[in-house]
Amino acid sequence: xxxxxxxxxxxxxxxxHDWEIISGQFKKHELPKNFNILEQGSICKNLYFLExxxxxxxxLKDGNEVTKFFTIAPYCFTSQASFNSKKPxxxxxxxxxxSIIWETSYEQNKKLLxxxxxxxxxxxxxxxxxxxxxxxxxxxxxxxxxxxxxxxLNNQPELLQRIPLKYLASFFGVAxxxxxxxxxxxx
Amino acid sequence: xxxxxxxxxxxxxxxxHDWEIISGQFKKHELPKNFNILEQGSICKNLYFLExxxxxxxxLKDGNEVTKFFTIAPYCFTSQASFNSKKPxxxxxxxxxxSIIWETSYEQNKKLLxxxxxxxxxxxxxxxxxxxxxxxxxxxxxxxxxxxxxxxLNNQPELLQRIPLKYLASFFGVAxxxxxxxxxxxx
Numbered sequence: 001x002x003x004x005x006x007x008x009x010x011x012x013x014x015x016x017h018d019w020e021i022i023s024g025q026f027k028k029h030e031l032p033k034n035f036n037i038l039e040q041g042s043i044c045k046n047l048y049f050l051e052x053x054x055x056x057x058x059x060l061k062d063g064n065e066v067t068k069f070f071t072i073a074p075y076c077f078t079s080q081a082s083f084n085s086k087k088p089x090x091x092x093x094x095x096x097x098x099s100i101i102w103e104t105s106y107e108q109n110k111k112l113l114x115x116x117x118x119x120x121x122x123x124x125x126x127x128x129x130x131x132x133x134x135x136x137x138x139x140x141x142x143x144x145x146x147x148x149x150x151x152x153l154n155n156q157p158e159l160l161q162r163i164p165l166k167y168l169a170s171f172f173g174v175a176x177x178x179x180x181x182x183x184x185x186x187x
Numbered sequence: 188x189x190x191x192x193x194x195x196x197x198x199x200x201x202x203x204h205d206w207e208i209i210s211g212q213f214k215k216h217e218l219p220k221n222f223n224i225l226e227q228g229s230i231c232k233n234l235y236f237l238e239x240x241x242x243x244x245x246x247l248k249d250g251n252e253v254t255k256f257f258t259i260a261p262y263c264f265t266s267q268a269s270f271n272s273k274k275p276x277x278x279x280x281x282x283x284x285x286s287i288i289w290e291t292s293y294e295q296n297k298k299l300l301x302x303x304x305x306x307x308x309x310x311x312x313x314x315x316x317x318x319x320x321x322x323x324x325x326x327x328x329x330x331x332x333x334x335x336x337x338x339x340l341n342n343q344p345e346l347l348q349r350i351p352l353k354y355l356a357s358f359f360g361v362a363x364x365x366x367x368x369x370x371x372x373x374x
Contacts, residue, residue: 059325059329061329061330066325066328066329068321068324068325068328080314080317080318080321081318081321084314084318090325091325113307113310116303116306119303119306119307119310120300120306122310123300123306123309123310123313126310126313126314126317127267127271127313129317130267130313130316130317130320131267131268131271133317133320133321133324134255134267134268134320136324137255137320137323137324137327138246138253138255138277138278140324140327140328141253141255141327141360142246142248142253143248173328
Protein backbone atom coordinates (compact mmCIF):
# COMPACT_ATOMS: atom_id res chain seq x y z
CA UNK A 1 0.00 0.00 0.00
CA UNK A 2 2.99 2.29 0.57
CA UNK A 3 3.82 2.07 -3.13
CA UNK A 4 0.28 3.09 -4.01
CA UNK A 5 0.30 6.15 -1.78
CA UNK A 6 3.70 7.17 -3.11
CA UNK A 7 2.32 6.88 -6.62
CA UNK A 8 -0.86 8.85 -5.90
CA UNK A 9 1.08 11.60 -4.15
CA UNK A 10 3.15 12.23 -7.26
CA UNK A 11 -0.09 13.81 -8.52
CA UNK A 12 -1.86 15.08 -5.40
CA UNK A 13 -0.98 15.34 -1.72
CA UNK A 14 -3.36 13.11 0.23
CA UNK A 15 -4.16 14.02 3.87
CA UNK A 16 -3.74 11.06 6.29
CA HIS A 17 -7.44 11.06 7.05
CA ASP A 18 -8.29 10.72 3.34
CA TRP A 19 -5.67 8.03 2.85
CA GLU A 20 -7.25 5.88 5.55
CA ILE A 21 -10.53 6.01 3.66
CA ILE A 22 -8.93 5.41 0.26
CA SER A 23 -6.72 2.52 1.32
CA GLY A 24 -9.68 0.85 3.02
CA GLN A 25 -11.42 0.57 -0.36
CA PHE A 26 -8.72 -1.36 -2.23
CA LYS A 27 -8.09 -5.11 -2.25
CA LYS A 28 -4.81 -6.72 -3.30
CA HIS A 29 -4.45 -9.56 -5.82
CA GLU A 30 -1.44 -11.37 -7.21
CA LEU A 31 -1.95 -12.48 -10.78
CA PRO A 32 0.01 -14.96 -12.91
CA LYS A 33 1.27 -13.95 -16.34
CA ASN A 34 -1.05 -14.18 -19.38
CA PHE A 35 -4.05 -13.69 -17.07
CA ASN A 36 -7.07 -11.85 -18.48
CA ILE A 37 -8.07 -9.18 -16.00
CA LEU A 38 -10.80 -8.17 -18.44
CA GLU A 39 -12.29 -9.86 -21.48
CA GLN A 40 -13.98 -8.23 -24.45
CA GLY A 41 -17.76 -8.36 -23.90
CA SER A 42 -17.53 -8.19 -20.09
CA ILE A 43 -18.22 -5.08 -18.05
CA CYS A 44 -15.14 -3.65 -16.37
CA LYS A 45 -16.35 -3.21 -12.81
CA ASN A 46 -13.10 -2.11 -11.20
CA LEU A 47 -10.50 0.57 -11.10
CA TYR A 48 -6.99 -0.80 -10.51
CA PHE A 49 -3.56 0.17 -9.33
CA LEU A 50 -0.77 -1.91 -10.88
CA GLU A 51 1.85 -2.19 -8.13
CA UNK A 52 4.24 -4.44 -10.05
CA UNK A 53 4.23 -6.14 -13.41
CA UNK A 54 3.22 -5.30 -16.93
CA UNK A 55 -0.05 -5.40 -18.90
CA UNK A 56 -1.26 -5.06 -22.42
CA UNK A 57 -4.58 -3.86 -23.80
CA UNK A 58 -5.72 -5.54 -26.99
CA UNK A 59 -8.77 -6.01 -29.19
CA LEU A 60 -9.71 -8.95 -31.39
CA LYS A 61 -10.14 -7.89 -35.02
CA ASP A 62 -11.10 -10.59 -37.52
CA GLY A 63 -9.52 -13.16 -35.21
CA ASN A 64 -6.26 -11.21 -34.87
CA GLU A 65 -5.07 -9.53 -31.70
CA VAL A 66 -4.36 -5.82 -32.12
CA THR A 67 -2.35 -4.43 -29.21
CA LYS A 68 -3.60 -0.95 -28.25
CA PHE A 69 -1.00 -0.12 -25.61
CA PHE A 70 0.95 -1.36 -22.60
CA THR A 71 0.72 -0.40 -18.94
CA ILE A 72 3.87 -0.69 -16.86
CA ALA A 73 3.91 -0.57 -13.04
CA PRO A 74 3.40 1.56 -11.07
CA TYR A 75 0.27 2.93 -12.72
CA CYS A 76 -3.51 3.06 -12.43
CA PHE A 77 -5.69 1.42 -15.04
CA THR A 78 -9.21 0.38 -15.99
CA SER A 79 -11.18 -0.01 -19.18
CA GLN A 80 -12.31 3.57 -19.08
CA ALA A 81 -15.34 3.51 -21.39
CA SER A 82 -16.71 0.28 -19.94
CA PHE A 83 -16.00 1.27 -16.33
CA ASN A 84 -17.74 4.63 -16.64
CA SER A 85 -20.71 3.57 -18.78
CA LYS A 86 -21.15 0.06 -17.30
CA LYS A 87 -21.31 -1.26 -20.86
CA PRO A 88 -19.41 -4.31 -22.16
CA UNK A 89 -15.75 -3.60 -22.90
CA UNK A 90 -14.46 -3.92 -26.44
CA UNK A 91 -10.98 -4.80 -25.24
CA UNK A 92 -8.96 -7.31 -23.25
CA UNK A 93 -6.60 -6.39 -20.43
CA UNK A 94 -3.99 -9.12 -19.92
CA UNK A 95 -0.92 -9.52 -17.74
CA UNK A 96 2.35 -9.98 -19.62
CA UNK A 97 4.21 -10.71 -16.36
CA UNK A 98 3.25 -11.87 -12.87
CA SER A 99 1.58 -8.76 -11.50
CA ILE A 100 0.37 -7.34 -8.20
CA ILE A 101 -2.78 -5.26 -8.50
CA TRP A 102 -5.07 -3.41 -6.10
CA GLU A 103 -8.71 -3.07 -7.06
CA THR A 104 -11.71 -1.01 -6.05
CA SER A 105 -15.25 -1.17 -7.44
CA TYR A 106 -17.20 1.47 -9.36
CA GLU A 107 -19.38 2.16 -6.32
CA GLN A 108 -16.42 2.41 -3.94
CA ASN A 109 -14.61 4.71 -6.33
CA LYS A 110 -17.72 6.87 -6.64
CA LYS A 111 -17.64 7.35 -2.87
CA LEU A 112 -13.91 8.13 -2.97
CA LEU A 113 -14.55 10.81 -5.61
CA UNK A 114 -16.43 12.72 -2.90
CA UNK A 115 -12.98 13.36 -1.42
CA UNK A 116 -11.46 16.44 -3.01
CA UNK A 117 -8.01 14.86 -2.90
CA UNK A 118 -9.10 11.71 -4.75
CA UNK A 119 -11.17 13.71 -7.25
CA UNK A 120 -8.14 15.85 -8.07
CA UNK A 121 -5.90 12.79 -8.36
CA UNK A 122 -8.43 11.16 -10.71
CA UNK A 123 -8.61 14.27 -12.87
CA UNK A 124 -4.84 14.59 -13.09
CA UNK A 125 -4.13 10.96 -13.96
CA UNK A 126 -6.93 10.95 -16.53
CA UNK A 127 -5.28 13.99 -18.09
CA UNK A 128 -1.98 12.13 -18.20
CA UNK A 129 -3.54 9.03 -19.75
CA UNK A 130 -5.17 11.30 -22.33
CA UNK A 131 -1.76 12.83 -23.02
CA UNK A 132 -0.18 9.37 -23.50
CA UNK A 133 -3.02 8.18 -25.74
CA UNK A 134 -2.76 11.30 -27.87
CA UNK A 135 0.97 10.71 -28.20
CA UNK A 136 0.44 7.16 -29.47
CA UNK A 137 -2.25 8.39 -31.86
CA UNK A 138 -0.05 11.17 -33.17
CA UNK A 139 2.89 8.81 -33.72
CA UNK A 140 0.66 6.32 -35.49
CA UNK A 141 -0.74 9.06 -37.74
CA UNK A 142 2.60 10.57 -38.65
CA UNK A 143 5.50 8.13 -38.09
CA UNK A 144 6.71 4.88 -39.65
CA UNK A 145 6.89 1.72 -37.53
CA UNK A 146 10.69 2.04 -37.56
CA UNK A 147 10.62 5.56 -36.13
CA UNK A 148 8.08 4.54 -33.50
CA UNK A 149 10.27 1.60 -32.50
CA UNK A 150 13.31 3.88 -32.29
CA UNK A 151 11.41 6.29 -30.05
CA UNK A 152 10.42 3.52 -27.65
CA LEU A 153 14.02 2.26 -27.72
CA ASN A 154 15.23 5.69 -26.65
CA ASN A 155 12.54 6.36 -24.05
CA GLN A 156 11.84 2.97 -22.49
CA PRO A 157 14.49 0.47 -23.63
CA GLU A 158 13.72 -1.93 -20.76
CA LEU A 159 10.14 -2.22 -21.99
CA LEU A 160 11.33 -3.64 -25.30
CA GLN A 161 13.11 -6.41 -23.38
CA ARG A 162 10.05 -7.29 -21.35
CA ILE A 163 7.42 -7.41 -24.08
CA PRO A 164 7.27 -10.46 -26.39
CA LEU A 165 8.04 -9.59 -30.02
CA LYS A 166 4.59 -10.60 -31.31
CA TYR A 167 2.84 -8.11 -29.02
CA LEU A 168 5.25 -5.35 -29.96
CA ALA A 169 4.71 -6.12 -33.66
CA SER A 170 0.93 -5.89 -33.30
CA PHE A 171 1.34 -2.59 -31.41
CA PHE A 172 3.47 -1.18 -34.23
CA GLY A 173 1.08 -2.56 -36.82
CA VAL A 174 3.66 -4.70 -38.63
CA ALA A 175 4.32 -8.45 -39.01
CA UNK A 176 6.70 -9.97 -36.41
CA UNK A 177 9.21 -10.65 -39.23
CA UNK A 178 9.21 -6.96 -40.19
CA UNK A 179 9.81 -5.96 -36.59
CA UNK A 180 12.71 -8.43 -36.38
CA UNK A 181 14.26 -6.74 -39.41
CA UNK A 182 13.78 -3.29 -37.86
CA UNK A 183 15.34 -4.58 -34.64
CA UNK A 184 18.39 -6.00 -36.41
CA UNK A 185 18.85 -2.82 -38.40
CA UNK A 186 18.85 -0.67 -35.26
CA UNK A 187 21.22 -2.78 -33.12
CA UNK B 188 -23.05 31.89 -21.63
CA UNK B 189 -26.34 29.97 -21.35
CA UNK B 190 -25.06 27.48 -23.91
CA UNK B 191 -21.92 26.99 -21.87
CA UNK B 192 -23.77 26.27 -18.64
CA UNK B 193 -26.13 23.89 -20.44
CA UNK B 194 -23.10 22.07 -21.80
CA UNK B 195 -21.29 21.86 -18.45
CA UNK B 196 -24.43 20.64 -16.72
CA UNK B 197 -24.65 17.65 -19.02
CA UNK B 198 -21.69 16.44 -16.96
CA UNK B 199 -22.15 17.99 -13.55
CA UNK B 200 -24.84 20.04 -11.82
CA UNK B 201 -23.39 23.48 -11.03
CA UNK B 202 -24.82 25.42 -8.08
CA UNK B 203 -25.77 29.03 -8.96
CA HIS B 204 -23.11 30.37 -6.63
CA ASP B 205 -20.40 28.33 -8.39
CA TRP B 206 -21.68 29.33 -11.81
CA GLU B 207 -21.33 33.02 -10.96
CA ILE B 208 -17.67 32.42 -10.18
CA ILE B 209 -17.09 30.22 -13.24
CA SER B 210 -18.82 32.49 -15.74
CA GLY B 211 -16.87 35.48 -14.38
CA GLN B 212 -13.62 33.82 -15.48
CA PHE B 213 -14.43 33.34 -19.18
CA LYS B 214 -14.07 35.85 -22.00
CA LYS B 215 -15.87 35.59 -25.34
CA HIS B 216 -14.22 35.85 -28.77
CA GLU B 217 -15.56 35.55 -32.27
CA LEU B 218 -13.05 34.09 -34.68
CA PRO B 219 -12.98 33.97 -38.48
CA LYS B 220 -12.45 30.70 -40.29
CA ASN B 221 -8.92 29.38 -40.86
CA PHE B 222 -7.75 31.23 -37.76
CA ASN B 223 -4.95 29.67 -35.71
CA ILE B 224 -6.04 29.63 -32.08
CA LEU B 225 -2.75 27.90 -31.30
CA GLU B 226 0.46 27.41 -33.26
CA GLN B 227 3.02 24.66 -32.90
CA GLY B 228 5.87 25.95 -30.72
CA SER B 229 3.67 28.32 -28.69
CA ILE B 230 2.47 27.62 -25.17
CA CYS B 231 -1.26 27.02 -24.94
CA LYS B 232 -2.23 29.35 -22.11
CA ASN B 233 -5.99 28.90 -22.21
CA LEU B 234 -8.80 26.48 -21.72
CA TYR B 235 -11.68 27.06 -24.14
CA PHE B 236 -15.32 26.39 -24.66
CA LEU B 237 -16.36 26.22 -28.32
CA GLU B 238 -19.87 27.64 -28.38
CA UNK B 239 -20.33 27.44 -32.15
CA UNK B 240 -18.17 26.42 -35.07
CA UNK B 241 -15.71 23.71 -35.88
CA UNK B 242 -11.97 23.20 -35.29
CA UNK B 243 -9.21 20.89 -36.33
CA UNK B 244 -6.05 19.89 -34.54
CA UNK B 245 -3.06 19.21 -36.78
CA UNK B 246 0.68 18.77 -36.70
CA LEU B 247 3.28 19.61 -39.33
CA LYS B 248 5.26 16.54 -40.35
CA ASP B 249 7.97 17.02 -43.00
CA GLY B 250 6.04 20.02 -44.28
CA ASN B 251 2.73 18.12 -44.49
CA GLU B 252 -0.27 18.78 -42.31
CA VAL B 253 -1.47 15.69 -40.43
CA THR B 254 -4.96 16.19 -38.98
CA LYS B 255 -5.21 14.62 -35.53
CA PHE B 256 -8.89 15.20 -34.90
CA PHE B 257 -11.79 17.64 -35.13
CA THR B 258 -13.72 19.45 -32.40
CA ILE B 259 -17.32 20.33 -33.12
CA ALA B 260 -19.38 22.78 -31.01
CA PRO B 261 -20.47 22.67 -28.27
CA TYR B 262 -17.34 21.29 -26.61
CA CYS B 263 -14.41 22.25 -24.42
CA PHE B 264 -10.88 22.17 -25.77
CA THR B 265 -7.28 23.08 -25.15
CA SER B 266 -3.89 21.69 -26.08
CA GLN B 267 -3.82 19.46 -23.05
CA ALA B 268 -0.12 18.63 -22.76
CA SER B 269 0.99 22.21 -23.41
CA PHE B 270 -1.69 23.76 -21.19
CA ASN B 271 -0.86 21.54 -18.22
CA SER B 272 2.93 21.54 -18.52
CA LYS B 273 3.31 25.12 -19.83
CA LYS B 274 5.59 23.72 -22.53
CA PRO B 275 5.41 24.61 -26.25
CA UNK B 276 2.62 22.77 -28.07
CA UNK B 277 3.47 20.37 -30.85
CA UNK B 278 0.19 21.03 -32.62
CA UNK B 279 -1.93 23.67 -34.26
CA UNK B 280 -5.57 24.36 -33.38
CA UNK B 281 -7.35 26.07 -36.26
CA UNK B 282 -10.93 27.11 -36.96
CA UNK B 283 -12.56 25.46 -39.99
CA UNK B 284 -15.62 27.73 -39.69
CA UNK B 285 -16.37 31.08 -38.09
CA SER B 286 -16.42 30.16 -34.41
CA ILE B 287 -17.45 31.60 -31.08
CA ILE B 288 -15.17 30.63 -28.21
CA TRP B 289 -14.96 31.41 -24.50
CA GLU B 290 -11.53 31.35 -22.90
CA THR B 291 -10.06 31.24 -19.42
CA SER B 292 -6.39 31.23 -18.44
CA TYR B 293 -4.39 28.50 -16.71
CA GLU B 294 -4.33 30.52 -13.48
CA GLN B 295 -8.05 31.26 -13.57
CA ASN B 296 -8.84 27.61 -14.28
CA LYS B 297 -6.60 26.59 -11.40
CA LYS B 298 -8.72 28.72 -9.09
CA LEU B 299 -11.92 27.27 -10.57
CA LEU B 300 -10.63 23.76 -9.86
CA UNK B 301 -10.92 24.60 -6.18
CA UNK B 302 -14.67 24.34 -6.75
CA UNK B 303 -15.77 20.77 -6.35
CA UNK B 304 -18.33 21.19 -9.13
CA UNK B 305 -15.77 22.44 -11.64
CA UNK B 306 -13.20 19.84 -10.57
CA UNK B 307 -15.74 17.08 -11.19
CA UNK B 308 -16.75 18.55 -14.54
CA UNK B 309 -13.08 18.74 -15.56
CA UNK B 310 -12.52 15.11 -14.54
CA UNK B 311 -15.57 13.89 -16.44
CA UNK B 312 -14.88 15.74 -19.65
CA UNK B 313 -11.23 14.68 -19.60
CA UNK B 314 -12.47 11.10 -19.27
CA UNK B 315 -14.71 11.61 -22.28
CA UNK B 316 -11.92 13.15 -24.36
CA UNK B 317 -9.75 10.19 -23.39
CA UNK B 318 -12.53 7.87 -24.51
CA UNK B 319 -12.83 9.65 -27.89
CA UNK B 320 -9.06 9.65 -28.41
CA UNK B 321 -8.85 5.95 -27.61
CA UNK B 322 -11.63 5.31 -30.12
CA UNK B 323 -9.74 7.13 -32.89
CA UNK B 324 -6.54 5.26 -31.95
CA UNK B 325 -8.31 1.91 -31.96
CA UNK B 326 -9.90 2.58 -35.34
CA UNK B 327 -6.60 3.67 -36.79
CA UNK B 328 -4.89 0.54 -35.46
CA UNK B 329 -7.51 -1.88 -36.68
CA UNK B 330 -9.63 -0.41 -39.50
CA UNK B 331 -9.09 0.61 -43.12
CA UNK B 332 -9.63 4.22 -44.19
CA UNK B 333 -12.81 3.11 -45.97
CA UNK B 334 -14.29 1.56 -42.82
CA UNK B 335 -13.34 4.59 -40.77
CA UNK B 336 -15.00 6.88 -43.32
CA UNK B 337 -18.12 4.70 -43.28
CA UNK B 338 -18.26 4.91 -39.49
CA UNK B 339 -18.09 8.71 -39.53
CA LEU B 340 -20.71 8.74 -42.28
CA ASN B 341 -23.05 6.73 -40.05
CA ASN B 342 -22.34 8.58 -36.82
CA GLN B 343 -21.80 12.20 -37.86
CA PRO B 344 -22.83 12.62 -41.52
CA GLU B 345 -23.16 16.41 -41.19
CA LEU B 346 -19.50 16.60 -40.16
CA LEU B 347 -18.43 15.16 -43.51
CA GLN B 348 -20.26 18.00 -45.24
CA ARG B 349 -18.61 20.67 -43.13
CA ILE B 350 -14.99 19.53 -43.30
CA PRO B 351 -12.98 20.19 -46.50
CA LEU B 352 -11.91 17.01 -48.28
CA LYS B 353 -8.16 17.64 -47.83
CA TYR B 354 -8.49 17.77 -44.04
CA LEU B 355 -10.61 14.64 -43.96
CA ALA B 356 -8.07 12.85 -46.16
CA SER B 357 -5.19 13.77 -43.87
CA PHE B 358 -7.25 12.59 -40.88
CA PHE B 359 -7.87 9.24 -42.55
CA GLY B 360 -4.23 9.03 -43.63
CA VAL B 361 -4.95 8.80 -47.36
CA ALA B 362 -4.46 11.05 -50.39
CA UNK B 363 -7.43 13.34 -51.27
CA UNK B 364 -7.88 11.37 -54.53
CA UNK B 365 -8.21 8.11 -52.60
CA UNK B 366 -10.80 9.65 -50.31
CA UNK B 367 -12.74 10.90 -53.34
CA UNK B 368 -12.79 7.33 -54.66
CA UNK B 369 -14.01 6.01 -51.28
CA UNK B 370 -16.68 8.73 -51.22
CA UNK B 371 -17.94 7.88 -54.71
CA UNK B 372 -18.01 4.18 -53.89
CA UNK B 373 -20.12 4.75 -50.78
CA UNK B 374 -22.68 7.13 -52.26
